[in-house]
Amino acid sequence: MTRNNRRILLASRPEGAICAENFKLVSTPLEPLVDGQFLVRNHYLSVDPYMRGRMGKEKSYAAPVALNEVMVGATVGEVVASLHPQFAVGDKVTGLFGWQEYGTSDGVGVRKVDDKLVPLQAYLGVLGMPGVTAWYGLNKIVAPQAGQTIVVSAASGAVGSVVGQLAKLAGCRAVGIAGGAEKCRYVVETLGFDACVDYKAGRLYEDLKDATPEGVDGCFENVGGAVLDATLARMNPFGRIAICGMIAGYDNQPVPLKHPQIILSMRLLVQGFIISEHPEAWPPALKELGGLVAQGELHYRESVVEGLERAPEALMGLLKGANFGKQLVKLV
Amino acid sequence: MTRNNRRILLASRPEGAICAENFKLVSTPLEPLVDGQFLVRNHYLSVDPYMRGRMGKEKSYAAPVALNEVMVGATVGEVVASLHPQFAVGDKVTGLFGWQEYGTSDGVGVRKVDDKLVPLQAYLGVLGMPGVTAWYGLNKIVAPQAGQTIVVSAASGAVGSVVGQLAKLAGCRAVGIAGGAEKCRYVVETLGFDACVDYKAGRLYEDLKDATPEGVDGCFENVGGAVLDATLARMNPFGRIAICGMIAGYDNQPVPLKHPQIILSMRLLVQGFIISEHPEAWPPALKELGGLVAQGELHYRESVVEGLERAPEALMGLLKGANFGKQLVKLV
Numbered sequence: 001m002t003r004n005n006r007r008i009l010l011a012s013r014p015e016g017a018i019c020a021e022n023f024k025l026v027s028t029p030l031e032p033l034v035d036g037q038f039l040v041r042n043h044y045l046s047v048d049p050y051m052r053g054r055m056g057k058e059k060s061y062a063a064p065v066a067l068n069e070v071m072v073g074a075t076v077g078e079v080v081a082s083l084h085p086q087f088a089v090g091d092k093v094t095g096l097f098g099w100q101e102y103g104t105s106d107g108v109g110v111r112k113v114d115d116k117l118v119p120l121q122a123y124l125g126v127l128g129m130p131g132v133t134a135w136y137g138l139n140k141i142v143a144p145q146a147g148q149t150i151v152v153s154a155a156s157g158a159v160g161s162v163v164g165q166l167a168k169l170a171g172c173r174a175v176g177i178a179g180g181a182e183k184c185r186y187v188v189e190t191l192g193f194d195a196c197v198d199y200k201a202g203r204l205y206e207d208l209k210d211a212t213p214e215g216v217d218g219c220f221e222n223v224g225g226a227v228l229d230a231t232l233a234r235m236n237p238f239g240r241i242a243i244c245g246m247i248a249g250y251d252n253q254p255v256p257l258k259h260p261q262i263i264l265s266m267r268l269l270v271q272g273f274i275i276s277e278h279p280e281a282w283p284p285a286l287k288e289l290g291g292l293v294a295q296g297e298l299h300y301r302e303s304v305v306e307g308l309e310r311a312p313e314a315l316m317g318l319l320k321g322a323n324f325g326k327q328l329v330k331l332v
Numbered sequence: 333m334t335r336n337n338r339r340i341l342l343a344s345r346p347e348g349a350i351c352a353e354n355f356k357l358v359s360t361p362l363e364p365l366v367d368g369q370f371l372v373r374n375h376y377l378s379v380d381p382y383m384r385g386r387m388g389k390e391k392s393y394a395a396p397v398a399l400n401e402v403m404v405g406a407t408v409g410e411v412v413a414s415l416h417p418q419f420a421v422g423d424k425v426t427g428l429f430g431w432q433e434y435g436t437s438d439g440v441g442v443r444k445v446d447d448k449l450v451p452l453q454a455y456l457g458v459l460g461m462p463g464v465t466a467w468y469g470l471n472k473i474v475a476p477q478a479g480q481t482i483v484v485s486a487a488s489g490a491v492g493s494v495v496g497q498l499a500k501l502a503g504c505r506a507v508g509i510a511g512g513a514e515k516c517r518y519v520v521e522t523l524g525f526d527a528c529v530d531y532k533a534g535r536l537y538e539d540l541k542d543a544t545p546e547g548v549d550g551c552f553e554n555v556g557g558a559v560l561d562a563t564l565a566r567m568n569p570f571g572r573i574a575i576c577g578m579i580a581g582y583d584n585q586p587v588p589l590k591h592p593q594i595i596l597s598m599r600l601l602v603q604g605f606i607i608s609e610h611p612e613a614w615p616p617a618l619k620e621l622g623g624l625v626a627q628g629e630l631h632y633r634e635s636v637v638e639g640l641e642r643a644p645e646a647l648m649g650l651l652k653g654a655n656f657g658k659q660l661v662k663l664v
Binding site: 053224228243244245246249254255256257258259260261263264265266267268269270271272273274277 | 556560575576577578581586587588589590591592593595596597598599600601602603604605606609
């Protein structure tokens with residue numbers, strides 16, 4: 001009996017903010033496997049800010065998703081049929097199958113994962129791309145030293161939450177920036193940051209100044225715009241800024257940097273990076289992060305919606321900051 | 333007989349552009365030397381963009397000049413009296429004696445130089461701080477590789493002219509940005525750059541695009557503002573930008589960076605630096621630059637005004653781009 005695979009395609013490119021009409025849900029019969037292939041039932045889809053970039057026409061650091069193709073994205077799931085010698089029915093795997101119920105693969109880019117000690121979906125967050133992104137940007141660019149002050153924006157999110165916790169473990173003062181009192185409370189009380197500034201409270205620079213009495217030595221930037229302006233104005237000499245995201249400008253809003261001369265006057269290093277270009281970082285990052293998660297030293301939080309059809313809504317919410325922690329779509 | 337020393341003091345701090353009233357010429361009798369001191373008659377004063385920053389109230393990377401103190405700056409001259417065992421009358425030296433006819437020293441920060449093969453004033457330009465600045469920013473931050481395209485702003489100036497010539501020697505395509513057709517012609521015809529864009533011609537981005545058909549891999553920035561915006565929009569993936577100056581904003585004009593998201597999308601490295609913090613760079617830089625100057629492989633040009641009293645005018649002109657090459661004040 002042929003199985004159907006429900007899939008969400010990119011139906012049109014957004015102008016400004018994305019909307020439901022940019023997506024289309026279709027159901028397609030699965031092709032039979034050929035030798036060397038296996039079939040994965042996806043359990044969770046990852047929803048990440050970078051997906052907004054892939055929906056536009058412009059080639060950024062990766063090619064855009066083609067119209068009427070499946071939306072990209074990381075997934076975790078279980079092998080349900082296999083004609084591949086290394087993957088057996090029952091294996092748990094993570095891959096890049098995108099927004100669909102099933103994925104067919106020859107094994108390239110698919111990795112077996114162990115869900116005995118950690119839940120399967122952690123491989124989309126703290127033990128996946130967001131966790132490795134945090135580890136790389138913090139350790140390889142921000143390069144924190146004990147006693148320094150590190151600021152991270154989108155601090156309650158999948159990446160920011162790991163950045164701040166790793167900074168604390170490195171002996172730093174960790175200061176978050178997040179939207180709303182509830183997220184800020186979580187960042188301080190649960191994640192253990194020293195302080196968290198609510199950018200929605202209307203006193204961004206003043207509050208950040210109060211939270212960073214000795215200035216800022218390192219910044220892990222996920223947001224850009226006014227948030228980055230405020231942090232830049234607090235930087236100490238020889239500070240490092242890892243540019244991981246500029247979600248403030250993803251819908252083509254202007255996000256000018258008001259005072260770039262601070263880069264000179266404070267002799268700063270500003271470095272943009274994309275984790276997919278640093279494959280060498282994954283093994284050491286996952287080793288460290290896996291150990292910390294297993295020992296309960298790294299907290300993470302998930303925002304889960306159920307049902308493939310709700311993936312567009314989850315991405316729209318994420319881009320507005322409506323999520324709280326790693327955004328996932330549960331399929332099974 | 334007591335000699336008088338004519339000196340130019342900072343009389344007031346500028347609001348916006350500097351003007352003659354910010355300076356005051358005074359004549360003071362020289363104190364007699366004490367054991368371990370020597371007296372230098374300054375032959376040339378250096379006039380550099382950084383001096384604008386020292387005239388303001390704000391501590392930038394160096395303390396401001398105090399009101400009624402001598403204006404800072406590098407000098408070259410000759411020892412005319414000495415009670416110091418290592419410095420003899422007739423020695424040619426370079427130091428930081430500032431805007432005055434004579435300097436008294438115990439030797440700290442003073443270096444003997446040889447003016448047999450190169451003119452004395454070259455130690456204020458191509459073989460001084462500007463030359464070492466160019467060498468460091470290009471080699472240590474921009475890190476050019478043969479075949480790459482390197483853009484430098486203020487290309488006919490003391491720093492920019494060296495940057496482009498070193499980039500050519502490294503096998504790169506060197507593209508300058510300068511103000512006016514005459515400077516651009518000099519940059520291409522005499523300095524040997526591949527192209528030079530006249531930012532005053534009103535087609536900055538279009539002309540830069542034409543001059544960089546394969547994009548830009550490295551940028552050495554002296555100007556900031558619209559000039560940096562244009563270059564940023566031409567950057568290739570993994571490009572490097574050395575921020576050496578932002579002269580466009582020295583009178584407190586806003587110099588926002590319009591599209592900082594390019595730092596992320598192109599995974600750029602942006603690094604501000606101040607050459608005085610890299611003393612280790614001077615010996616290798618001077619060795620290389622000295623060899624090139626002696627072999628006639630490094631061109632440089634000077635803009636000389638005569639008389640101490642004209643130093644303020646020289647600095648005002650420099651900040652407006654009126655100079656053409658290294659700006660000097662000749663005293664003797």
